Amino acid sequence: MSAVVSPIREPLVTGGKSYHQITEDICSPTERAPGKAWILGFMVASGLLAFGVFSILWTIYFGIGTWNLNRTIGWGWDITNFVWWVGIGHAGTLISAILLLFRQKWRTGVNRAAEAMTIFAVICAALFPGIHVGRIWVVFYFFPVPNTRGPLWVNFNSPLLWDLFAISTYFTVSLLFWYTGLVPDFATVRDRAKGFRKKIYNILSFGWTGSAKHWQRWESLSLILAGLATPLVLSVHTIVSFDFATSVIPGWHTTIFPPYFVAGAIFSGFAMVQTLMIITRKVLNLQDYITISHIESMNKVILLTGTMVGVAYLTELFIAWYSGYIYEQFAFYNRALGIYWWSYFAMMACNVLSPQVFWSKKIRRSITWTFVMSIFVNIGMWFERFVIIATTLARDYLPSSWSYYTPTWVEVGIYLGTFGIFFTFYLLFTRVAPVVAIAEIKSILKAGGDQYLEKHVEEAKKPENLEEVSH
Amino acid sequence: MSNTNNEVLFGLYNDEVELMSAVKEAKDQHLDIMDVYTPFPVHGLDPILGLSESRLHIAGFIYGMIGTTIAFGFMTWVFTRDWPIIFGGKPYFSVPSFIPITFELTVLFACIGMVVTFYTICGMGPGVNNEVLDERITDDKFCIAFATDGMGDDEIEKLKGFFQSTGADEVNSKSLN
Known part of the structure; x- marks a missing residue:
């Protein structure tokens, strides 16, 4: 195969793998009994999930009054968590779609797990608007369904409705994209399995045979889905930012919101991918497929998007001052130095200052640093949403309605519950599906496998080839 | 179609480079390839096989x-x-x-x-049973398959000779329902 091999690139697959070895390494975690770490993780995750379900039922039974929202601060932890989870959900599609279009081969090591993470994060996110409406049994009012209310339709001019369409489309498209990628790999698992397992994977693999024509269509489909998912992923967080930007609240009503939200979403999404990948590669022994160089590439994205977010924060401050508009100026003064100053400080420290350590190559390639930083970034991005939502609302136009907000145990419980959902699903995913895209790894093996790269470097060093290289 | 048995003769190769040269050779000899099965998308195979671009x-x-x-x-x-x-x-x-x-x-x-x-x-979906020629095709084998229905022994021998000369690792036959 005429693979383009660059000797200066780091190998994407290490350990001198053969095709069969790749299958073996990636399929085997689904074939053996779960280890102690998995069982412990699953118990903690399902415990959190159970507590989350309890808190949600509590909310539904007693109503939104069990939350500490008030007339001034109508959005608190719920929408903060919603935006936070949606943001995390952006990395999966970014890795699988945008990096596919840019022909970034390193995506093959992490795309499968990142896409799974996207789907689970979007599920967590979609939960919040659903329960925040209070009367969840009439939640179908969200949709423009034929009805007996007039017929009164939904407001298509409302960004909240755009958001509903954006999130549902994003979830559906991510799911289809992810599953289509999984089908050939499920076939690999099917062909190794025996008995009952074979029957299950036979259903999951949709009767995949590996025919050349099917592969051709599969690649064509993946490419077009990537092409469609790329503007989609940018549109989703743009529309989420419209929830704020189209309002007339000082501090929200700004045109910088769409790009700034998208950058922040990618930033937090990559951080979550790092958190998960560092654990996954260790527990499932996938260090040869998710290498230090993968981690370094993602850290570069984190550094870039973190800096973009930092520029956006400073731009907001500058424009508030430059506008000469006192309400806007007060909103930002209040964010930085008001009652919630500590959340602004946490946001600045975690999102803008701390990622700057990634200018150092040594730190970019350090697992410990990366892990700690990924947690920092996620904390920082949570505070960013909290700063935008709660601190802005707490000090509105009328000082007589100024208020303060702290969550109740129910709100905290629902947030913890979404971690339960997320990790329960993720842990189940690592048991049933190949967490690295097997077919895609095989297709880059000759371009990115260490044994092929070494051979190439040796050939290039031969005296008869040196002349050619120097050109 | 479901009543007739489709006899298939297929060869398994260990590497996509061998597969591609074998497919080229088959085209030169005007052999009628039924299908080619690979564990991953092999780039450059479609034009040799004469597959038109997907629409x-x-x-x-x-x-x-x-x-x-x-x-x-x-x-x-x-x-x-x-x-x-x-x-x-x-x-x-x-x-x-x-x-x-x-x-x-x-x-x-x-x-x-x-x-x-x-x-x-592609004729795929939940619960569809497409028969698999060899279980290693989704692992590390690259397969060229010929339909041998109603072929004489000499023709089959010719195909086997083709597989041998192009370096196939294994040659098997299977009847698909």
């Missing part, structure tokens, strides 16, 4: 346009004909605020339509 993107475009029309048309109908309401002093037919939903539904229709089309034309 899925055309289908995708049509589905997308259907989505655009439905979304934009429906919102226009609701706000100008069925139940006109003034929101924030804006006109009934306020095109800019229809754009986000129109875009989302375009993408949604294109994606769902293409994925459904893909599985339909």
Whole structure:
């Protein structure tokens, strides 16, 4: 195969793998009994999930009054968590779609797990608007369904409705994209399995045979889905930012919101991918497929998007001052130095200052640093949403309605519950599906496998080839 | 078709480079390849096999346009004909605020339509049983298959000779139902 091999690139697959070895390494975690770490993780995750379900039922039974929202601060932890989870959900599609279009081969090591993470994060996110409406049994009012209310339709001019369409489309498209990628790999698992397992994977693999024509269509489909998912992923967080930007609240009503939200979403999404990948590669022994160089590439994205977010924060401050508009100026003064100053400080420290350590190559390639930083970034991005939502609302136009907000145990419980959902699903995913895209790894093996790269470097060093290289 | 047995003779290769040269050789000898099966998409194989480019993107475009029309048309109908309401002093037919939903539904229709089309034309779906020639094809074997129904022994021998001369690791036959 005429693979383009660059000797200066780091190998994407290490350990001198053969095709069969790749299958073996990636399929085997689904074939053996779960280890102690998995069982412990699953118990903690399902415990959190159970507590989350309890808190949600509590909310539904007693109503939104069990939350500490008030007339001034109508959005608190719920929408903060919603935006936070949606943001995390952006990395999966970014890795699988945008990096596919840019022909970034390193995506093959992490795309499968990142896409799974996207789907689970979007599920967590979609939960919040659903329960925040209070009367969840009439939640179908969200949709423009034929009805007996007039017929009164939904407001298509409302960004909240755009958001509903954006999130549902994003979830559906991510799911289809992810599953289509999984089908050939499920076939690999099917062909190794025996008995009952074979029957299950036979259903999951949709009767995949590996025919050349099917592969051709599969690649064509993946490419077009990537092409469609790329503007989609940018549109989703743009529309989420419209929830704020189209309002007339000082501090929200700004045109910088769409790009700034998208950058922040990618930033937090990559951080979550790092958190998960560092654990996954260790527990499932996938260090040869998710290498230090993968981690370094993602850290570069984190550094870039973190800096973009930092520029956006400073731009907001500058424009508030430059506008000469006192309400806007007060909103930002209040964010930085008001009652919630500590959340602004946490946001600045975690999102803008701390990622700057990634200018150092040594730190970019350090697992410990990366892990700690990924947690920092996620904390920082949570505070960013909290700063935008709660601190802005707490000090509105009328000082007589100024208020303060702290969550109740129910709100905290629902947030913890979404971690339960997320990790329960993720842990189940690592048991049933190949967490690295097997077919895609095989297709880059000759371009990115260490044994092929070494051979190439040796050939290039031969005296008869040196002349050619120097050109 | 389900009543007749389809005899298939297939050779397994260990490497995609060997496979590609074998496919080239088969084309030169004018052998009628039934299908080629690989564990991953092998680039450069389609032109040698003479596969025409997939037209899925055309289908995708049509589905997308259907989505655009439905979304934009429906919102226009609701706000100008069925139940006109003034929101924030804006006109009934306020095109800019229809754009986000129109875009989302375009993408949604294109994606769902293409994925459904893909599985339909490939004859795949939940619970479909396509017989697998060899279980190692989804692992590390690259397979060329010939349909040998009604072939004489000499023709089959010729195919076996072809497999041997092109470096096939194994040659097997199987009857598909």
